[in-house]
Every structure is written in structure tokens, then in C-alpha cells.
Amino acid sequence: MITYTQAKEMILGQARSFGAEIVPLEQAFGRVLAELIRADRDYPPFPRATMDGYAMRYTELESGIRHFAAVETIMAGDTSTRPLGSGECYKIMTGAAVPASADIVIRREDVEEGNGVITPGGHPWRRYQNIARQGEDLTADTLVIDRPCICEPSVIGLLATLGKTTVSVARIPRVGLLTTGNEVVAPGAVVGGVEIRNTNRWLLDAALKKYGVEINSWVHAPDDPHVLRLELDRMLIISGGVSAGDADYVPLVLEAAGVRRIFHKIAIRPGKPVWAGVGPQGQMVFALPGNPFSCLVGTILLIRPYLRACFGLPPVEPLGLELGSARKKRSPLDEFFPAMLQGSPARVMPMPINTSGDIRLGMQANMLALHPADSGDLESGAAVLCYPI
Ligand code: AMP
Numbered sequence: 001m002i003t004y005t006q007a008k009e010m011i012l013g014q015a016r017s018f019g020a021e022i023v024p025l026e027q028a029f030g031r032v033l034a035e036l037i038r039a040d041r042d043y044p045p046f047p048r049a050t051m052d053g054y055a056m057r058y059t060e061l062e063s064g065i066r067h068f069a070a071v072e073t074i075m076a077g078d079t080s081t082r083p084l085g086s087g088e089c090y091k092i093m094t095g096a097a098v099p100a101s102a103d104i105v106i107r108r109e110d111v112e113e114g115n116g117v118i119t120p121g122g123h124p125w126r127r128y129q130n131i132a133r134q135g136e137d138l139t140a141d142t143l144v145i146d147r148p149c150i151c152e153p154s155v156i157g158l159l160a161t162l163g164k165t166t167v168s169v170a171r172i173p174r175v176g177l178l179t180t181g182n183e184v185v186a187p188g189a190v191v192g193g194v195e196i197r198n199t200n201r202w203l204l205d206a207a208l209k210k211y212g213v214e215i216n217s218w219v220h221a222p223d224d225p226h227v228l229r230l231e232l233d234r235m236l237i238i239s240g241g242v243s244a245g246d247a248d249y250v251p252l253v254l255e256a257a258g259v260r261r262i263f264h265k266i267a268i269r270p271g272k273p274v275w276a277g278v279g280p281q282g283q284m285v286f287a288l289p290g291n292p293f294s295c296l297v298g299t300i301l302l303i304r305p306y307l308r309a310c311f312g313l314p315p316v317e318p319l320g321l322e323l324g325s326a327r328k329k330r331s332p333l334d335e336f337f338p339a340m341l342q343g344s345p346a347r348v349m350p351m352p353i354n355t356s357g358d359i360r361l362g363m364q365a366n367m368l369a370l371h372p373a374d375s376g377d378l379e380s381g382a383a384v385l386c387y388p389i
């Protein structure tokens with residue numbers, strides 16, 4: 001059986017761009033930016049006062065001058081009308097452009113003001129004190145975003161600053177979901193004593209939305225290969241029917257439909273029976289075992305890396321962190337368990353979950369932690385690799 005690392009490499013080998021489209025900046029949040037971004041001018045674009053106060057010449061302070069006449073008030077957005085003469089200063093507000101003849105701003109709370117005479121205090125003084133100099137953050141034409149990235153609020157803010165009203169973002173693939181199982185009924189329907197509600201339809205849609213994708217079409221099929229309808233014109237996710245039971249016909253049906261198998265089964269727990277393949281038109285098919293936690297783990301460990309690679313995003317690297325409590329090994333496989341990074345210094349706390357059929361799904365977990373195949377029970381304080389969820 002292949003390892004998780006091998007499976008992931010095989011999946012990444014199938015990644016291809018979804019293409020790009022232009023959207024208004026208002027719609028870019030959460031999308032993957034698909035263009036390089038340069039600074040259109042210096043930032044700050046002008047020497048900017050970072051405090052309300054008085055702007056003057058540093059050399060005059062150095063030479064011992066202690067009384068200044070405030071000759072002009074410069075508000076943010078104003079330009080001064082004349083350069084400073086000897087013994088003169090400007091009253092200036094935060095965000096205003098410091099005129100070329102001044103090179104220090106003394107905070108308002110550090111001066112004495114009386115009869116139009118300004119007496120600076122607050123030394124030691126430093127040239128350019130309380131001035132953000134032109135271009136000190138970025139100079140014009142610098143590449144600010146040099147690779148695809150998710151449009152987080154900070155990215156949206158930056159794009160607005162740079163005057164972008166529309167941006168190129170990666171297209172979102174269409175995704176079909178097929179859930180299977182005679183025992184599985186829709187939430188809201190009457191549920192019989194030996195039936196269960198369909199968790200995965202909603203679980204997978206929500207999990208995929210975190211990665212910028214959603215379910216476009218959903219079909220539920222009973223455990224009967226003859227009624228199975230495969231929508232192979234889009235990326236396809238299947239839940240259930242991939243294990244070794246009598247009703248687990250999904251791999252056979254997929255292969256009969258021309259979906260080329262990449263792998264079936266990975267040496268991980270949960271999620272071992274997972275099946276992945278490529279459809280006739282190059283679409284990926286992920287068939288995940290039906291237990292909801294297995295579905296979630298398969299989405300985090302396989303579907304997310306695939307989507308990120310297609311979007312041009314770098315892989316999510318696992319973090320080496322300290323385990324906050326002991327953990328018993330349950331199988332000879334690589335075990336993934338839900339955990340929460342908490343405390344100061346932060347430690348990895350396993351979340352309550354029994355087997356992969358436990359409906360609690362490691363709720364509130366923000367990490368998927370790895371208990372490696374080749375290690376026995378883990379002591380509190382052991383180093384573990386964790387994938388942020
Ligand atoms: P399977 O992979 O089809 O053998 O299913 C494994 C377990 O997951 C069984 O206990 C199923 O009843 C359960 N299961 C399968 N599909 C779903 C679903 N969509 N929602 C919740 N549980 C499911």
C-alpha cells in the first residue's frame with residue numbers, strides 16, 4: 001500500500017490550471033489572485049507626517065535655535081505655499097505631506113505653544129523623526145505580489161491602494177458530488193431506525209468552500225451499480241462505496257466508465273480505502289470512504305493539495321509542534337487526528353473523537369496532526385507534524 005506522501009505526489013502530478021478570469025475588486029475576496037502586482041508609485045508617495053505636531057529643520061534644532069514661529073498649517077491633502085525661513089516651522093497634521101524644507105516633526109505634546117511661539121521639547125531629536133519617508137516601504141515598480149495568493153483582507157486592501165478596480169483571479173472548477181448508500185437519507189426526511197442522515201453532502205460542501213470551491217451538483221445513489229450516474233464533465237467527489245464490502249462497487253463502476261485509477265488505498269487512518277483517478281476529459285475523481293471524518297480527512301489531505309496546486313498556490317507545509325497530552329497508537333498506519341493548537345506556549349491538544357464514524361468530527365479542531373506509522377504511543381511533549389486545517 002502506498003504512503004500518504006506517495007499518494008500526494010501522484011495527485012499533484014495531475015494538477016493543471018483552471019484558467020483565469022477578471023472580476024471587480026469587490027468580488028475578489030477569497031479568490032486566488034492570478035496576476036503579478038507592481039507598485040504604481042513610491043509608497044509612501046510623499047514624506048508623510050506620522051504625528052500631529054510641528055515640522056522644522058533639524059539643523060536649526062542642532063544649532064541651538066529653540067523658538068520657532070508657526071507660519072502655516074498643513075492639513076492632510078494640503079500642499080505648503082512657501083519654504084521655511086530661519087526660525088520658522090509649520091504646524092502639521094498626521095497624513096500631511098511634509099514640505100521639502102522641513103525634515104523633522106516634533107509631536108504636539110512635546111512642544112510648548114505660547115503667543116505663536118513654538119518651543120520644542122522631547123529631545124533627543126533625530127533627523128526625519130515622525131516622518132515616513134517617500135518610498136521607504138516600496139519604490140515605484142517593485143513587484144509587490146510575485147506569485148498567486150489568496151485574496152485575504154490585507155491583499156484586497158493592498159490592491160485597492162494600488163488603484164486596482166478589477167483583478168485577474170483563478171477560475172473556480174465545477175465540482176459534482178455523488179453520495180452513496182441505501183441507509184443514507186437527506187436531513188429533514190423521516191429517518192428510519194436503521195438509517196442515518198446524509199452528513200457528507202453538507203460536510204464536503206462546507207469543507208470545499210474553505211478552499212474556494214463549492215459543490216455545483218449533487219446526486220445521491222443507492223448501493224446499486226446499475227442506477228449510478230457519473231457526471232464526468234467536471235471534477236467529481238464520491239462518498240462511500242469504496243471499501244471492501246459487498247456494496248462497495250464504486251471503483252468497478254468508475255473504471256468501467258473509463259476513469260483511470262491513480263491509486264486505491266493509502267496507508268493512513270482514517271481514510272484508508274480512498275480511491276483517486278482521472279476521467280476521460282482529464283477531470284479528477286476522488287472517491288472517499290463514507291465515514292464523515294474519513295471524508296473530511298481525505299478533503300484536507302488530498303483534495304486541498306490538488307486544488308491549491310491547480311490554483312498555483314504553494315502547498316500547505318506541516319508545522320512541527322509539541323503535543324500537549326499523551327496519545328495511544330491504535331494501528332500500524334500513519335494516523336491523523338484532529339487537534340487544537342492552544343495555550344501559551346501553544347501546544348497541540350487532541351480533540352475528543354472516537355472512531356472515524358464519530359459524528360463529532362473533531363469539532364473546532366484547527367490542526368490535523370500526524371501520529372506516524374513507525375512510532376508507538378506518544379508522550380506528552382513529543383514533537384508532531386500538524387497540517388493547519
Ligand atoms: P462506506 O464507505 O459506504 O462503507 O460507508 C462507511 C460508513 O459511513 C457507513 O457507516 C455509512 O453508513 C457511513 N456513511 C456513508 N455515507 C455517508 C454519508 N453521506 N453521511 C453520513 N454517513 C455516511
Ligand code: MG
Pocket residue numbers: 180181182223240241247290
Ligand atoms: Mg456505503
